Amino acid sequence: MIKMQRKTVSDPGFDKTVKNLTPEKITQTINYVLEKEAAARLKAYVETCIHCGLCNEACHFYVSYDRDPSYAPVAKVRQTIWDMMKKKGKVDAETLKMYARIGFTECNICRRCSMYCPFGIDIGYMMILVRRICGLLKVAPLYLQDQGYSHMYTYTQAWVAQDDWVDTVQFVEEELRMDIKNARIPLDKEGAEIMYSPHSLEAKFKTNLLSNIAKIMSVARADWTMPSFDGWDSTNQAMHVGDNETMGMVERMHFNAGFKLKVRKIVTSECGHSFRAAVYDGSRSLGWKEPPITYIQPTQLFYEFVRDGRIKIANKLKEPVTVQDPCSIVRNRGLGGMLRSVVKAACEDFRDVKPRLEHNFCCAAGSGVINYGPPWKFIRMEGGRAKIEQLHATGAKIVIAPCHSCHKTIEELIAYYKLDMHVMFISELLVKTMEIPEDMQVLKPGKAEV
Amino acid sequence: MYEFLTSIEAYNFLKGPMVWIAFIVFICGSVYRVILLIILAKKDKVVYPYLSLKYAFRSFLHWLIPFGSRNMRLHPWMTVFAFIFHIGLLFTPVFLYPHIVLWHKAWGMRWWSLPENIADIMTLIVILCCIFFILRRIFASEVRFVTYASDYLIITIAAAPFITGFLAFHQLVVPYRLMLMLHILLGEIMLMAIPFTRLSHMLSFWLTRAHTGSEFGVFRHSKDY
Numbered sequence: 001m002i003k004m005q006r007k008t009v010s011d012p013g014f015d016k017t018v019k020n021l022t023p024e025k026i027t028q029t030i031n032y033v034l035e036k037e038a039a040a041r042l043k044a045y046v047e048t049c050i051h052c053g054l055c056n057e058a059c060h061f062y063v064s065y066d067r068d069p070s071y072a073p074v075a076k077v078r079q080t081i082w083d084m085m086k087k088k089g090k091v092d093a094e095t096l097k098m099y100a101r102i103g104f105t106e107c108n109i110c111r112r113c114s115m116y117c118p119f120g121i122d123i124g125y126m127m128i129l130v131r132r133i134c135g136l137l138k139v140a141p142l143y144l145q146d147q148g149y150s151h152m153y154t155y156t157q158a159w160v161a162q163d164d165w166v167d168t169v170q171f172v173e174e175e176l177r178m179d180i181k182n183a184r185i186p187l188d189k190e191g192a193e194i195m196y197s198p199h200s201l202e203a204k205f206k207t208n209l210l211s212n213i214a215k216i217m218s219v220a221r222a223d224w225t226m227p228s229f230d231g232w233d234s235t236n237q238a239m240h241v242g243d244n245e246t247m248g249m250v251e252r253m254h255f256n257a258g259f260k261l262k263v264r265k266i267v268t269s270e271c272g273h274s275f276r277a278a279v280y281d282g283s284r285s286l287g288w289k290e291p292p293i294t295y296i297q298p299t300q301l302f303y304e305f306v307r308d309g310r311i312k313i314a315n316k317l318k319e320p321v322t323v324q325d326p327c328s329i330v331r332n333r334g335l336g337g338m339l340r341s342v343v344k345a346a347c348e349d350f351r352d353v354k355p356r357l358e359h360n361f362c363c364a365a366g367s368g369v370i371n372y373g374p375p376w377k378f379i380r381m382e383g384g385r386a387k388i389e390q391l392h393a394t395g396a397k398i399v400i401a402p403c404h405s406c407h408k409t410i411e412e413l414i415a416y417y418k419l420d421m422h423v424m425f426i427s428e429l430l431v432k433t434m435e436i437p438e439d440m441q442v443l444k445p446g447k448a449e450v
Numbered sequence: 451m452y453e454f455l456t457s458i459e460a461y462n463f464l465k466g467p468m469v470w471i472a473f474i475v476f477i478c479g480s481v482y483r484v485i486l487l488i489i490l491a492k493k494d495k496v497v498y499p500y501l502s503l504k505y506a507f508r509s510f511l512h513w514l515i516p517f518g519s520r521n522m523r524l525h526p527w528m529t530v531f532a533f534i535f536h537i538g539l540l541f542t543p544v545f546l547y548p549h550i551v552l553w554h555k556a557w558g559m560r561w562w563s564l565p566e567n568i569a570d571i572m573t574l575i576v577i578l579c580c581i582f583f584i585l586r587r588i589f590a591s592e593v594r595f596v597t598y599a600s601d602y603l604i605i606t607i608a609a610a611p612f613i614t615g616f617l618a619f620h621q622l623v624v625p626y627r628l629m630l631m632l633h634i635l636l637g638e639i640m641l642m643a644i645p646f647t648r649l650s651h652m653l654s655f656w657l658t659r660a661h662t663g664s665e666f667g668v669f670r671h672s673k674d675y
Contacts, residue, residue: 039494041661044487048654051601053593057524062592069592078596115674116521118513119655120662280669289499290669334671358672359520 004070004079006101011375013142014100018093021137026096030089033133034081042129045121046085049074055123058116060361061106064385073113073123076102080130100139103130105379108369110327110362128242135242143373147237151250156200156233166228168203172211180218180440189225191262194301196226197234197254199269199404209270212427216302219434220310224267231257234268236277240368244285251282258293265294267301270425272328272366272403280332297329299402302426303338306345313346314435321347322396324387324410324423325360326403334358342426343400346433351394361387363401365409380409381416388413391421399423456627464634465552472638479645484653491657502664509663510656512675519675528586535579538572539608543637545569573616580609604647611637 034042056062056072065071070079080099084091091099111124134140140148150159169185176183186192196217202210217224226232231253238246255278258266268274275297283291305311323343330336336357344350353360364383369376391399391410401407401423411423424432454460491497512518522529543549547563554560564572583605587597614633617623643649666674 040487040490040492040497041494043490044654044658044661047648048651048658050604050648050651051593051596051598052528053590053596054521054525054528056592057521067592069595072592072595074596075592114662115666118521119651119658120509120513120674121658122662122665284496287495331672332670336672355520358670 004098007378009101009375011141011372013140013145014097017138017140018097021093021096021139023090023092026091026093026137027089029136030084030091030133033129033136034084034089037132038129041122041125042081045123045126046081048119049077049121052118055113055117055121058113060108060110060112060364060386061383063361064364064383064387071106073107073117076107077123077126081126084133096134096137096139099130100134103127103134104141104144105369105372105376106383108327108362108364108366110366111331112327112359112362115331115358131240132242132244140241141368141372141376143371144237144241144368147368147371148241148243148246151236151238151246155230155250155253156203157235157237158200158204160200160203160233162228162230165203165232168207168210169226169228172207172214176211176214176218177442179442180215180436181442183214183218183440185214186225187228188261189223192223192225193264194222194224195258195261195263195266196224197232197257197266197268197274198226199235199271199274200233201404202269203233209425209427212425212431213269213298215431216305216311216427216434218440219436220305222305222310225261225263227257227261229257229260234266234271234274234278236274236282237368237371239273239277239281240371247277247282248285251278252286254278254282255286255292263293265296266291267296267298270298270402270404270407270427272326272405273368276328276332297333297335297402299329299335299339299342299426302342302430306342306430311430312435313433315433317347317398317429317433318349319347319398320349320351320394320396321398321400322351322353322391322394324363324391324399324401324403324406325353325357326401326406327360327362327366329402330360331358336360339400339402339426343429346429347398349396351396353390353394355390361390363387363403363406363409363413365405370405370409377412381413384409384413385417388417388419392417392419397421400426400429402426452628455631456625461627461631464631464638468634468638472641475642476644479642480650480653483645483650484657487654487657491661497661500664500668501660502668505664505667506660507663508667509659509674512673513659531579531582534575535583538576538579539612542569542572542576542612570616570619573612573619576612577609577616580605580612600648604643604649607636607640607643607647607649611640 053072053074055074059071059073061071069075080102107127109124109127114120114122114124147157150157154161169187173183173185196213198210236247236250238250268278278295279291321343323339325336364380364387369380399410399421401410402425407423407425414421516529516533517523545564546569550560550563587593587601611633614629614636618626618629618633644652662674666672
């Protein structure tokens with residue numbers, strides 16, 4: 001018999017919280033989610049699966065861990081959902097901890113496996129159910145739980161208070177004026193065309209990304225704004241921790257911010273999960289078929305800017321460039337073509353990955369895995385081997401990744417596997433290569449003398 | 451026991467009322483299973499709004515044509531075995547001459563039949579495929595990890611009528627009469643098992659594929675193959 005062998009990892013979010021659980025509580029929660037919340041899809045999937053194991057090749061964990069059968073998508077279902085159903089929810093705390101470990105740390109819900117299953121079984125959905133059960137029982141990685149609570153208290157992912165946010169925008173604007181003449185970051189502008197909704201990290205310690213966006217918006221002369229009030233942050237970690245109630249609340253605030261400012265569309269930050277939360281999980285849980293307000297990802301916005309000539313590329317990048325197709329925007333919304341179009345416009349030597357577009361491998365950091373902190377870094381580094389080998393094979397020196405999780409983890413993978421590569425957001429790429437119109441150029445000290 | 455099994459009464463029962471029972475159980479059970487899922491899917495609010503005929507058919511097409519999806523190209527052997535197995539499993543019983551004779555005698559219906567030797571080869575292929583599937587379950591570790599006793603059971607249920615049919619036709623192992631009785635009985639068991647075991651993937655395939663195909667086409671703007 002094959003055994004599931006895993007490193008022991010100590011995470012208080014798992015180890016401490018399971019001690020508070022009683023067997024009755026576990027059984028009650030499992031049965032509530034499986035019988036009351038899950039409906040036809042779970043039944044159809046469990047009854048249809050013929051255990052053929054053809055989904056294996058789809059999983060980047062399976063591929064990265066040298067085809068270890070216990071990492072296969074169907075194996076994860078076997079060890080969680082089937083096990084719960086067989087035992088009718090009567091499981092002990094240790095077993096629950098194993099479910100949580102599989103659901104949270106060994107699946108990125110990238111949904112590649114549902115493309116490889118002959119029946120189209122959505123294994124990601126079943127892993128979401130596992131996360132939901134464990135999340136309700138508060139058995140989840142500590143860092144992720146913390147961010148879930150942050151959403152409850154501050155409506156942002158990283159405990160950014162509303163006044164901090166306004167303050168940050170002001171100093172970003174001030175610094176931006178060193179590059180763009182009389183640059184403005186308009187807050188609360190009613191009736192603007194675009195509401196940009198940043199990632200809370202852009203307000204906390206990656207303000208250069210916010211400044212990049214502001215620069216592009218200025219150069220494209222976009223009619224844009226951002227809310228000064230709560231609801232400005234586009235992230236939604238509550239979705240990953242299985243807290244559907246908070247997830248719905250966060251998305252509702254987000255849509256409401258757009259309605260309040262009477263904007264035509266909301267543009268999220270260059271982030272995969274916040275886009276998925278808004279258009280997929282959030283919208284659906286609030287009862288919308290599609291988001292109630294046009295909701296786009298910067299990849300699409302930049303594609304439109306470049307296509308319409310609102311941004312002109314002045315100096316194309318010379319190094320070989322490849323792309324990472326983030327699952328949440330490519331497999332989940334088909335933006336791979338736009339991504340390539342922008343990259344090709346701004347780079348001379350574009351080298352596509354293989355397999356590409358919706359068949360691309362996940363970076364192993366999606367669905368919150370990036371946020372689990374130091375105890376779980378190894379899972380991304382080991383699980384991301386398939387990804388980094390795929391990128392390395394292109395021979396490119398620069399990877400364009402329009403997603404915070406992909407960006408950070410690929411940068412870490414490059415360091416871990418000691419490769420000579422570098423990751424960039426599309427906004428970074430555009431800022432490096434775009435032409436700054438003359439009326440926006442700031443006279444630098446040296447230039448004034450000429 | 452042997453006397454009873456080969457008696458004319460038992461033969462008449464298996465060939466008469468039991469066939470009715472088997473078909474009624476199969477048809478009613480299948481309709482029940484499909485309708486139950488369709489009703490349940492209504493409660494699952496995210497299924498119906500996204501359904502699309504166009505994308506459902508795109509999905510069917512890519513998964514019913516050999517090598518029409520990337521995963522089939524990644525597993526060429528499995529694709530070949532799976533396709534010839536399912537073709538043999540569905541076509542051989544329907545187009546087998548002795549079966550058509552039975553339909554003709556009962557209801558006066560007749561249709562094109564497979565030449566005898568081709569039918570024989572197809573039967574053998576089905577049996578060989580079943581052996582391949584069983585070996586795969588035993589020796590491929592990733593499949594063994596998710597194999598339960600029920601998986602062997604459904605393969606056995608599917609293979610049994612073909613094995614007994616083949617042996618009866620060639621009059622091997624046990625007397626023809628007994629083997630024929632076993633063949634009829636096992637065939638009826640298989641028919642009745644379809645709605646109540648995971649052999650029902652024959653029915654739910656269309657539902658899950660339609661859902662996933664539509665979801666990928668309508669919402670995710672990407673391919674599911």
